[in-house]
Amino acid sequence: xxxxxxxxxxxxxxxxxxxxxxxxxxxxxxxxxxxxxxxxxxxxxxxxxxxxxxxxxxxxxxxxxxxxxxxxxxxxxxxxxxxxxxxxxxxxxxxxxxxxxxxxxxxxxxxxxxxxxxxxxxxxxxxxxxxxxxxxxxxxxxxxxxxxxxxxxxxxxxxxxxxxxxxxxxxxxxxxxxxxxxxxxxxxxxxxxxxxxxxxxxxxxxxxxxxxxxxxxxxxxxxxxxxxxxxxxxxxxxxxxxxxxxxxxxxxxxxxxxxxxxxxxxxxxxxxxxxxxxxxxxxxxxxxxxxxxxxxxxxxxxxxxxxxxxxxxxxxxxxxxxxxxxxxxxxxxxxxxxxxxxxxxxxxxxxxxxxxxxxxxxxxxxxxxxxxxxxxxxxxxxxxxxxxxxxxxxxxxxxxxxxxxxxxxxxxxxxxxxxxxxxxxxxxxxxxxxxxxxxxxxxxxxxxxxxxxxxxxxxxxxxxxxxxxxxxxxxxxxxxx
Amino acid sequence: xxxxxxxxxxxxxxxxxxxxxxxxxxxxxxxxxxxxxxxxxxxxxxxxxxxxxxxxxxxxxxxxxxxxxxxxxxxxxxxxxxxxxxxxxxxxxxxxxxxxxxxxxxxxxxxxxxxxxxxxxxxxxxxxxxxxxxxxxxxxxxxxxxxxxxxxxxxxxxxxxxxxxxxxxxxxxxxxxxxxxxxxxxxxxxxxxxxxxxxxxxxxxxxxxxxxxxxxxxxxxxxxxxxxxxxxxxxxxxxxxxxxxxxxxxxxxxxxxxxxxxxxxxxxxxxxxxxxxxxxxxxxxxxxxxxxxxxxxxxxxxxxxxxxxxxxxxxxxxxxxxxxxxxxxxxxxxxxxxxxxxxxxxxxxxxxxxxxxxxxxxxxxxxxxxxxxxxxxxxxxxxxxxxxxxxxxxxxxxxxxxxxxxxxxxxxxxxxxxxxxxxxxxxxxxxxxxxxxxxxxxxxxxxxxxxxxxxxxxxxxxxxxxxxxxxxxxxxxxxxx
Ligand SMILES: Cc1ncc(COP(=O)(O)O)c(C=O)c1O
Ligand SMILES: Cc1ncc(COP(=O)(O)O)c(C=O)c1O
Numbered sequence: 001x002x003x004x005x006x007x008x009x010x011x012x013x014x015x016x017x018x019x020x021x022x023x024x025x026x027x028x029x030x031x032x033x034x035x036x037x038x039x040x041x042x043x044x045x046x047x048x049x050x051x052x053x054x055x056x057x058x059x060x061x062x063x064x065x066x067x068x069x070x071x072x073x074x075x076x077x078x079x080x081x082x083x084x085x086x087x088x089x090x091x092x093x094x095x096x097x098x099x100x101x102x103x104x105x106x107x108x109x110x111x112x113x114x115x116x117x118x119x120x121x122x123x124x125x126x127x128x129x130x131x132x133x134x135x136x137x138x139x140x141x142x143x144x145x146x147x148x149x150x151x152x153x154x155x156x157x158x159x160x161x162x163x164x165x166x167x168x169x170x171x172x173x174x175x176x177x178x179x180x181x182x183x184x185x186x187x188x189x190x191x192x193x194x195x196x197x198x199x200x201x202x203x204x205x206x207x208x209x210x211x212x213x214x215x216x217x218x219x220x221x222x223x224x225x226x227x228x229x230x231x232x233x234x235x236x237x238x239x240x241x242x243x244x245x246x247x248x249x250x251x252x253x254x255x256x257x258x259x260x261x262x263x264x265x266x267x268x269x270x271x272x273x274x275x276x277x278x279x280x281x282x283x284x285x286x287x288x289x290x291x292x293x294x295x296x297x298x299x300x301x302x303x304x305x306x307x308x309x310x311x312x313x314x315x316x317x318x319x320x321x322x323x324x325x326x327x328x329x330x331x332x333x334x335x336x337x338x339x340x341x342x343x344x345x346x347x348x349x350x351x352x353x354x355x356x357x358x359x360x361x362x363x364x365x366x367x368x369x370x371x372x373x374x375x376x377x378x379x380x381x382x383x384x385x386x387x388x389x390x391x392x393x394x395x396x397x398x399x400x401x402x403x404x405x406x407x408x409x410x411x412x413x414x415x416x417x418x419x420x421x422x423x424x425x426x427x428x429x430x431x432x433x434x435x436x437x438x439x440x441x442x443x444x445x446x447x448x449x450x451x452x453x454x455x456x457x458x459x460x461x462x463x464x465x466x467x468x469x470x471x472x473x474x475x476x477x478x479x480x481x
Numbered sequence: 482x483x484x485x486x487x488x489x490x491x492x493x494x495x496x497x498x499x500x501x502x503x504x505x506x507x508x509x510x511x512x513x514x515x516x517x518x519x520x521x522x523x524x525x526x527x528x529x530x531x532x533x534x535x536x537x538x539x540x541x542x543x544x545x546x547x548x549x550x551x552x553x554x555x556x557x558x559x560x561x562x563x564x565x566x567x568x569x570x571x572x573x574x575x576x577x578x579x580x581x582x583x584x585x586x587x588x589x590x591x592x593x594x595x596x597x598x599x600x601x602x603x604x605x606x607x608x609x610x611x612x613x614x615x616x617x618x619x620x621x622x623x624x625x626x627x628x629x630x631x632x633x634x635x636x637x638x639x640x641x642x643x644x645x646x647x648x649x650x651x652x653x654x655x656x657x658x659x660x661x662x663x664x665x666x667x668x669x670x671x672x673x674x675x676x677x678x679x680x681x682x683x684x685x686x687x688x689x690x691x692x693x694x695x696x697x698x699x700x701x702x703x704x705x706x707x708x709x710x711x712x713x714x715x716x717x718x719x720x721x722x723x724x725x726x727x728x729x730x731x732x733x734x735x736x737x738x739x740x741x742x743x744x745x746x747x748x749x750x751x752x753x754x755x756x757x758x759x760x761x762x763x764x765x766x767x768x769x770x771x772x773x774x775x776x777x778x779x780x781x782x783x784x785x786x787x788x789x790x791x792x793x794x795x796x797x798x799x800x801x802x803x804x805x806x807x808x809x810x811x812x813x814x815x816x817x818x819x820x821x822x823x824x825x826x827x828x829x830x831x832x833x834x835x836x837x838x839x840x841x842x843x844x845x846x847x848x849x850x851x852x853x854x855x856x857x858x859x860x861x862x863x864x865x866x867x868x869x870x871x872x873x874x875x876x877x878x879x880x881x882x883x884x885x886x887x888x889x890x891x892x893x894x895x896x897x898x899x900x901x902x903x904x905x906x907x908x909x910x911x912x913x914x915x916x917x918x919x920x921x922x923x924x925x926x927x928x929x930x931x932x933x934x935x936x937x938x939x940x941x942x943x944x945x946x947x948x949x950x951x952x953x954x955x956x957x958x959x960x961x962x
Contacts, residue, residue, distance in 0.1 A: 041783045095823040129631035149810045150610035185833040302522045329630045331837040342576040352666040356812040
């Protein structure tokens with residue numbers, strides 16, 4: 001609003017300003033209108049102009065005056081417009097230039113349709129996690145620390161949380177002190193920090209193929225190029241292929257690997273491969289970034305050795321989080337940065353400051369307790385049961401030619417479908433019907449996985465899930481080449 | 482540890498591994514040692530080798546066996562080493578290459594010494610905020626939503642929180658819908674996203690001089706160059722000087738401004754300057770990024786009009802947070818990205834995923850209530866009282882030649898000292914004595930502010946604070962040129 005125009009129209013301008021706010025939903029029915037005094041100050045107008053604006057809005061039926069309380073937005077039936085939001089199906093890919101249009105388009109598109117059955121995410125369903133224990137713990141922390149929410153957060157994360165993470169890391173063969181750990185907003189922020197610490201825009205990063213689409217998006221948004229290394233559904237990244245790439249591509253500065261229950265494949269690297277990979281990266285002086293967010297989810301409770309446990313030169317960065325294994329709603333992750341640790345600490349400070357304390361304190365005691373081990377045991381069983389149920393339903397309903405390696409842990413199934421006419425149609429048709437899946441083409445920059453889809457097998461296996469799978473199978477059938 | 486060496490030494494290697502963990506603090510006194518069964522799997526050894534390792538550690542006094550519970554780390558008096566941490570005063574600036582060595586060095590150095598009196602941060606002290614009300618609200622949310630902590634977080638932030646932010650934004654003259662807002666981890670993350678959305682590495686960004694050191698660090702860590710525009714302690718950035726810069730520097734892609742209670746100056750831009758600035762940036766097609774985190778802290782309760790309220794072309798990005806005004810411990814901020822909003826949403830997804838819900842829900846109701854307005858009124862009075870007390874103490878104790886413009890809001894005082902021999906000595910001497918201040922040189926890439934310091938005037942004005950100010954004054958005196 002331009003306050004410099006003719007005073008005769010001023011009250012109308014002010015009224016129009018607030019009318020727009022009411023129409024757009026910024027001022028919702030029942031909300032208090034700024035006081036007349038506030039209006040005079042905000043718009044540099046006289047009391048009578050401000051009053052005139054309010055009276056006009058009242059006359060038009062937009063406001064109601066409440067005695068001694070000022071003006072309130074009425075709850076009018078005739079024009080109850082919802083807040084504007086983006087119209088369905090109008091996604092402008094140019095908005096995502098440099099943020100991986102293919103992946104961004106998938107993420108944005110998912111939001112356009114209400115979801116009934118979600119096979120697209122990579123978290124267990126809420127019933128798989130110890131909600132009551134976490135809620136109790138958080139309530140307890142709030143009671144114990146009455147000033148927690150108003151006290152500036154400590155650097156690098158809560159000391160108690162980092163201690164218990166260091167202790168748990170021992171089970172994966174890593175010897176870390178609490179100071180070797182920085183708490184982050186999930187594995188996603190950890191990966192951003194790791195990549196920012198060891199690369200410059202323009203550098204090349206070797207990744208598994210197929211790989212977690214979030215990683216492809218992170219890489220491109222940081223101006224990094226990626227090179228995809230063949231990866232086996234059984235044993236993970238091919239160390240031989242990577243070795244060749246390192247010999248021929250001198251621009252590779254980092255390798256990112258998900259050693260355990262890789263997303264989307266579900267592969268687990270044998271220890272011998274992990275040792276060879278660590279040695280190969282050390283030999284080429286290339287940073288090795290380990291994303292180990294699924295490690296605890298094996299059907300077999302045997303602890304898996306982290307890549308980082310082979311780190312002799314501080315050249316392996318370990319990233320992980322609690323979203324898959326303990327608390328999808330808490331956004332807690334961490335990073336141990338090897339020789340780049342001080343750098344990563346500072347990048348974390350510059351990027352988002354240290355994490356707030358409540359979530360960290362809330363999980364710290366639980367993570368140190370035997371209850372956590374019991375939760376993991378239950379979670380493993382539940383994931384396994386549901387995975388087998390979904391795999392069986394797929395075998396029953398999907399067309400001949402569908403292929404599937406069922407992993408020995410985690411919650412993801414990577415389905416190879418028979419050749420399709422138009423891959424994107426399967427995703428889009430299902431989406432419109434409220435069934436979300438992750439289409440194969442977002443797991444790579446190539447076209448290699450166009451006939452694949454990734455399904456979350458951890459959702460409750462109820463009639464809704466089964467009929468969604470059947471419907472999916474029909475859609476696939478309708479698109480067979 | 483290499484598992485391929487002679488079996489005769491295996492148990493010793495394993496024992497040494499865990500001994501190292503105990504010594505480094507990764508396995509702390511009282512912690513449970515991994516079970517013998519776990520050791521066999523983790524190190525691929527036989528049961529007897531694993532047992533031998535544990536027995537050796539027990540013999541050496543490091544572990545104790547508890548019946549049916551396994552081995553635990555003893556609480557030995559003789560070698561209770563604390564976890565390793567970086568040795569004081571050994572800061573290696575090369576770690577911070579590209580993350581603003583000057584600012585990073587300040588941040589890292591602050592951590593090396595325990596703090597008694599902290600004048601260096603930019604938050605009110607905990608007693609300035611409604612701790613009990615926030616704690617009650619968080620407890621209430623946890624009770625109302627038993628599955629909150631285990632449910633994946635919604636995109637862009639909690640709808641209720643974004644609604645109330647949109648409503649409150651009206652008081653600052655902005656007409657936003659909830660969809661125009663993305664919740665972030667503080668203003669820091671918001672600034673990162675804004676800059677990433679509108680610039681490419683190598684671009685130039687115009688900033689106030691002096692400016693918030695965190696911004697200088699963000700800019701350099703993103704590979705951006707900065708150009709410093711003269712800024713008045715009274716009226717903020719010089720629009721004339723910026724205009725000149727825009728004419729002569731075609732690489733400028735964005736301007737970042739703190740219009741209200743600028744950090745460190747405390748300046749407030751008059752509305753005419755804000756309008757002129759908005760018009761100037763529009764004319765040059767340069768993004769204008771507004772960091773408005775202090776707006777509510779004026780001595781006078783008059784709402785201040787956000788720069789964004791002059792946004793006709795979607796070219797102004799508004800960033801703010803709750804740390805200064807409501808909850809230093811909650812790390813809640815937000816961004817409204819104008820024409821780059823879809824891009825910013827996606828960058829937020831790629832950088833750290835949406836914020837967790839608990840904190841947002843906890844503050845949403847409070848922000849919408851009259852209790853929040855009462856809190857702000859109290860906070861304003863408290864900040865003003867303390868600011869005047871500290872300013873008076875400075876006038877009493879600091880040497881002649883000290884200059885100070887006392888702002889009309891906020892919590893920061895920007896002191897110009899008489900010329901000093903070695904500026905850094907004041908900061909370092911005070912730091913060693915447990916008194917943290919922010920030295921002037923971190924607020925610029927130039928040497929212009931070497932004789933300045935920034936003090937937080939909001940800490941309780943008790944005898945400790947007064948004697949710290951007196952001591953500071955002495956240190957300054959000892960360094961006069
Ligand atoms: C391999 C991998 N890394 C990282 C993430 C994201 O982790 P977070 O939710 O902790 O940010 C995922 C989640 O899908 C993942 O599968
Ligand atoms: C101008 C300015 N912007 C941003 C910040 C950081 O804000 P937040 O704590 O919300 O990340 C500060 C805090 O010192 C500040 O003074």
